[in-house]
Amino acid sequence: MALELTIENIDAGYGAVRALQGVSMHVGNGETAALLGTNGNGKSTLMKCVMGMVRPTRGTLMLTIDGVEHDLTKLSTEEIVNIGVAMVPEGRRLFPRLTVEENLLLGAFRPQARAEIAKNASFCYEAFPLLKERRRQLAGSMSGGQQQMLAIARALMSSPKLLLVDEPSVGLAPILVSQTITKIKELKEQYGLTVLMAEQNFHQAIRIADRGYIIVHGEIVFDGNVAELEKNDLVKNYYLGTAA
Amino acid sequence: MDLLLDAIVLGLLVGCFYAAVSVGLSVAFGLLDVPHIAHPAFLVLGAYGTYMLNRMGWDPILAGVALMPAFMLLGIAVYRFYYETFERRGSDAGLRGLAFFFGVVFIVEVGLVMVFGVDQRLVEAPYIGKSLAVGDMRLPLRLLVAFAMALVLTIGLSLYLSKTFTGRAIKAVAQDETALRLMGANPVRIKQWAFGIATAVTGLAGALLIIVGPVEPTIDRVYIGRTFCVVVLAGLGSMSGTLVAGIILGISESIVLTLLGASWAPAVSFGLLLVMLGIRPQGLFGR
Ligand SMILES: Nc1ncnc2c1ncn2[C@@H]1O[C@H](COP(=O)(O)OP(=O)(O)O)[C@@H](O)[C@H]1O
Ligand SMILES: [Mg+2]
Numbered sequence: 001m002a003l004e005l006t007i008e009n010i011d012a013g014y015g016a017v018r019a020l021q022g023v024s025m026h027v028g029n030g031e032t033a034a035l036l037g038t039n040g041n042g043k044s045t046l047m048k049c050v051m052g053m054v055r056p057t058r059g060t061l062m063l064t065i066d067g068v069e070h071d072l073t074k075l076s077t078e079e080i081v082n083i084g085v086a087m088v089p090e091g092r093r094l095f096p097r098l099t100v101e102e103n104l105l106l107g108a109f110r111p112q113a114r115a116e117i118a119k120n121a122s123f124c125y126e127a128f129p130l131l132k133e134r135r136r137q138l139a140g141s142m143s144g145g146q147q148q149m150l151a152i153a154r155a156l157m158s159s160p161k162l163l164l165v166d167e168p169s170v171g172l173a174p175i176l177v178s179q180t181i182t183k184i185k186e187l188k189e190q191y192g193l194t195v196l197m198a199e200q201n202f203h204q205a206i207r208i209a210d211r212g213y214i215i216v217h218g219e220i221v222f223d224g225n226v227a228e229l230e231k232n233d234l235v236k237n238y239y240l241g242t243a244a
Numbered sequence: 245m246d247l248l249l250d251a252i253v254l255g256l257l258v259g260c261f262y263a264a265v266s267v268g269l270s271v272a273f274g275l276l277d278v279p280h281i282a283h284p285a286f287l288v289l290g291a292y293g294t295y296m297l298n299r300m301g302w303d304p305i306l307a308g309v310a311l312m313p314a315f316m317l318l319g320i321a322v323y324r325f326y327y328e329t330f331e332r333r334g335s336d337a338g339l340r341g342l343a344f345f346f347g348v349v350f351i352v353e354v355g356l357v358m359v360f361g362v363d364q365r366l367v368e369a370p371y372i373g374k375s376l377a378v379g380d381m382r383l384p385l386r387l388l389v390a391f392a393m394a395l396v397l398t399i400g401l402s403l404y405l406s407k408t409f410t411g412r413a414i415k416a417v418a419q420d421e422t423a424l425r426l427m428g429a430n431p432v433r434i435k436q437w438a439f440g441i442a443t444a445v446t447g448l449a450g451a452l453l454i455i456v457g458p459v460e461p462t463i464d465r466v467y468i469g470r471t472f473c474v475v476v477l478a479g480l481g482s483m484s485g486t487l488v489a490g491i492i493l494g495i496s497e498s499i500v501l502t503l504l505g506a507s508w509a510p511a512v513s514f515g516l517l518l519v520m521l522g523i524r525p526q527g528l529f530g531r
Contacts, residue, residue, distance in 0.1 A: 051426070081428035093423040095416045102412055109409055110428035158428065 003029045003065050003161050003194050005050070010059030012049050019045040020056070020218045027162075027211075032188060032195040034209035036202055042218040043198035044090050047166050050196070051087050052077040065161055082110050086160035090167055090198075092151040096140025100131055100150055103139050107157030116159050124153040127187060145176040149183075156187065163188070165197045169204060177204055184208060206230065250381055251502040252495055257387045259494020261456055263487045264394030265467060266474035267401050268446035273472075274481030275405075276435050276442075277418045278326065279341050282348040284464035284471055286443055289352055290315065290450015291459045292360060298367040305369075305393060308451025312444040319443025322348065323436045349464065356461035364458040372455065390452045394490075401445060402483035414438040415481065466510060473513035477520050479527025489528060492516070 005027040012020040019042045027033045035043050048054040049061060052075055061072040063085070070083055086107075094103055104124060108117045125132035128149045134142065139150060148168060155163060165184060169177040181201075185208040188195050199205035206212055212229045214222040222234050229235050265287055272280040290311055297307035330341045366372075371385040405411035413429045417438070421431040453459060453467075473493055478485030497512045520527065 053422070053425075076430075077425045078428050078430050081426060087426055089423065089426060093420050093426070095419045095423065097419055098412070098416060102406075102415070105409070106412055106416055106424070106427045106429075109413060114409065154427075 002067070004063070005162060005194070005196070006060070006062045006064075007046075007050070008060045008062075010046075010049060010056040010061060012045055012054050012056040014054075018218060019054075020049070023059070023215070023218070023220055025213055025220070025223070027194060027196055030192065030194055031210045032185070032197065032208055034205040034212045035196065035198040035215060036200075036205060036212050037198075037215040038200055041215045043215060044166055045218075046215070047087060047090075047164050047196070047198055050080075050164060051085065052080045063162065081158060082112070084112075084159070084161040085164070086155040086158045086162075087164040088148075088151045088155045088166060088168065090170070092147050094139040094147055094150055094154070096138065098139060099136050100139055100142070101135040103150055103154050104131070104135075104157050107154035108159075110158055113158045117157070120157050120159060123190075124156055127183070127190075128153055144171045145173070145180070148172060148176075148180055152180075152184070152187070156191065161194065163193045163195050165195065167198055167200065169199060169201045177201060181205070181208055202235075246380065247502055248499070251498040253381060253383070254387070255495030255498030256491055257383070257391045257494070258456075258498060259491035260394040260398075260487065261387070261390045261452055261490070262470055262474055262494050263490025264390070264397045264452055265446075265449045266471040266478075266490060267398050267483065267486055268442040268449065269471045270475045270478065270481060270483065270486045271401070271405075271414070271438055271442035271445075274475050274478075275414055275418060276438055278323070278331075278435075278439065280345055280442075281342065281468065282322075282345040282352065283446060284467035285349045285352040286315070286318075286446045287450045287453055287467060287471075288356065288459060288461065288464045290447040291454035291463075292356055292365070292450075292461075293447065294451040294454050295360075295365045295367055295459075298369075303369055304367045304451050304455050305389070308448040311447040311451070315447030316440040316444040319440040319446075320436050322443070323439035327432060327436070353461050353464065360461065362460060364460045365454070366458040367454050369455070386455050390456050393448075393452055395487075397445060397448060398483060398487050401441075404441075405483060410434065410437065414441075469510065469513035469517070473517040473520075476517055476527055479530025482527065482529040485527060485529030 007023060007025040010020055010023050023046060035046060037043050045054055049056050050072060052072060056073060063070045063072055065084060072080060104121060108114055130146060131150060131153055168180050172180060181204045197205060206226045206229060209226060211225055213220050214235060222232060269280060269283040272278045272283060293311045294304050294307040298304050326341060326344060330344055371389050374385045375382045376385055376388060405415055413424060413434045416424050417431050417434050424431050474486060474489045477489035477492060493513060493516060496516060497509050500512050501509045
């Protein structure tokens, strides 16, 4: 069960807008990598590149799972999901007029996940008891925190090996932010996942991250393990506003 | 009073038939957001297909079932064309799509007139022309057969949509295509398949149409009002709602027919449609 995501020197954008420039990253098996940056710096664009939703104009994106190497720049989003990558997208993107249960079952659409549906569903209901209680409720009628839980649970229903989470804390009350981040860590450990998480909330993200990447205007300006991040001047400057 | 009871019972039977002729549209328009005004024309095409097979000695129901694969392919081809030329280009797809389907209606109507002429056509079967006595009422057997088939069709489609992976993806596709892609499903393929299923079901419903009464090439025009009324009344895309809405329309038409006369009946569907859009645009069972 070895997994490795290697991103090398990618450029990407939207027409004339350059969103990523020469981005490289490496996420190892079982790691939690945090992609840190404020609004509009390219976090979501990088996640979309990994999912095949935005095509890089340069560079390589390779994912190795159990010794098989996949070139993500050549695969469609559906194919990428099928090899075991799931994303909790920015804004959650649930199916609002379907029930909680229907949303979860859609998470298990890919053939491999269908076989594990009972196991995954009971796991999700155990991790998020509230979802079980509300399984007949429409997804769109739930609160932001509950929707975030459902979005994460839905992604887990696909039996992923690599989980991408785009800004899980957005729009949540502070207490929920901390709970959600902790939950991601627990799930990662129980499921044996590798996680790539985009976050603006530096302090919450590095609580569970092994490694952090700071992205500014589409470029990775610093990367290191958590201890290195916390004592780095640039980070202090950027996030903590200490140095002037 | 007896007259009214008769009207209600007949309305119930006819109403289930209305549901059956509308479920295809409920998928195409209600779930996929395709402005499929050619739906009733496909229904009539199914009726003529049944007529042809019936002349070769086939039972009309069997004929309807046999038409389904061909209609499935027709639906897939029409959707593919619609997607490539209109939907994919975005913004004004709705309006231009409407024009496209209007063209399809025209082609089907003219084609049927050229092949079959403008005369009414009907089918023969042991259950057509007989009736069943229930108490004082006489229920035409052809209506009972259509009623039973309508239940099977509507419930079957409803189960397909809620119990299968593809069915659930069909329900989700118009809500968020990007999210569906993240579930590992290709939205265009899902829509194409769904449109195929909707058209196949419409082919079979066309058999019911010609079982219930004679058809002529432009009878689709009467069913534009009825089918859109049922789909909107139900709440877009709700299958169980379609059954209830069909029954409401059936009973209303039947009562109006009894009390005010036949010339008012066609106004009922448009009337219900307008009232519903006015007071509860999401329909009875809309979410
Ligand atoms: N669909 C789009 N079309 C054009 N520009 C976009 C689009 N999405 C994002 N951008 C631009 O790309 C840059 C990076 O955006 P994004 O990746 O969403 O950042 P983040 O997720 O860090 O907030 C921003 O300048 C943003 O305005
Ligand atoms: Mg973002």
